[in-house]
Amino acid sequence: MRIAVIGTGLIGQAWAIVFARGKHEVRLWDGFAEATAKAMPLIAEQLNDLHQAGLIDEPAAALLARIKGFDKLEDALEGAEYVQESLPEKLEIKKEIFARMDKLVSATTVLASSTSSIPASAFTEDLPGRARCVIAHPVNPPCFVPVVEICGAPWTDAQTVQKTWDVMESTGQKPVKIHKELEGFILNRLQGALLREAVRLVEQGYVDAEGLDVTIKDGLGLRWAFMGPFETIDLNAPGGIADYAKRYGPMFESISKEQTSTEPWSDEVVAKLEAERRQYLDADKLLDRRMWRDRRLMALAAHKKAADRDIGK
Structure with a gap:
């Protein structure tokens, strides 16, 4: 499946890894072209860490080959069956990008947002394709922490929710369906x-x-x-x-x-x-501690993955 990731910050980078891990073709775009260029070496570094931790079975280079950055939104969206938006947590930004995407993608393309608190109804109500819009809220960082909250607006089609669920399961994430909208989700x-x-x-x-x-x-x-x-x-x-x-x-x-x-x-x-x-913890050591946290999360994720295999989950 071809998947577009819109926004190449920390969440967008992690999503690119998640989708590439699921053997999907990933197309990246950000409002700032330099952000996408900077994201690629960071993604490569994280892929190497994940491979060393035993959390991806393929060589890091194989996953990186599935990820490509684009300067134009329409090029990134071309042929995409699923889109994961991960731009800043501002309502006006969500409205603007979803309106643009709604005009560019096919009628069957799912438009999902990574928003951590804004209900889909707040930025999709006036869209012609609002039935294919949904929330797929990850836990940061999603390449280590697998839960994804799936929450539609009152007008989101059931097929949209199911397709989002299937995409998440195909990548090794653990989707949870939220049955009705609420701020902040669960x-x-x-x-x-x-x-x-x-x-x-x-x-x-x-x-x-x-x-x-x-x-x-x-x-x-x-x-x-x-x-x-x-x-x-x-x-x-x-x-x-x-x-x-x-x-x-x-x-x-x-x-x-x-x-x-x-x-x-x-x-x-x-x-x-x-x-x-x-x-x-001194303020100048925060980044080092975050990197330590991610290594510990990798180790825990590997342990839980092995435990799930043992109990058949």
Whole structure:
């Protein structure tokens, strides 16, 4: 399948790798021609890392040969059966690029957006081809973290959703269907709820930033790397999830009464968190730490891939 990736930043680069890994032909375009040129060596470097980690079976050069950059949008879109837009998270940019793409592609081409929060209805309502527009929201970086949230607008055709699902499965991603639109979809709403409580606990002096991070990475995160919250609680009571709800439901109900604030994060708590994080990681070391994170994600992805084979998933 020929796939166009629109936007060649970090997400666009990762998508190019994902689609090439699935043996698709990938055509890249960005509003800035130099961005596409800069993306190619970065993609090549990531492909080499993935091959060394055992996350791609083919030589890196074979995947890179499937990826090509284009200066003109119409050339990148020519013959594309599926398009993944990954431009900046601004509504006007989404409206403008989807209007352009809707005029250039065939009637059967799926137009998907990587947006992390904007519902498809916000930028596709007036398009003649709005039925083939959908959200395919990845987790950054999608070449290491496979979940993709698929969410259509009220007018998105069921065939569009199914084709998007099939494309994602063909690349080794793990699609999740969102049954109706909501801001932030599922992952970011869950992440946001945890972040709000984490900030509140630090702000009110119950824990510091490092203690909070340790609680997640060496506590909840270890279980969540292999199972979701419902399976977690299903296994954490002798009689399963109903037993868990009976035992611990009243506790969570009581706690939730303290978790009703919708106030923005204060400048004071943000400054406190910034200061605490800089004690552990200098600002000029952030890139090095991100690269370390990606190597750890590669190792974890390889482990989970092997574990999935063992259990037949």
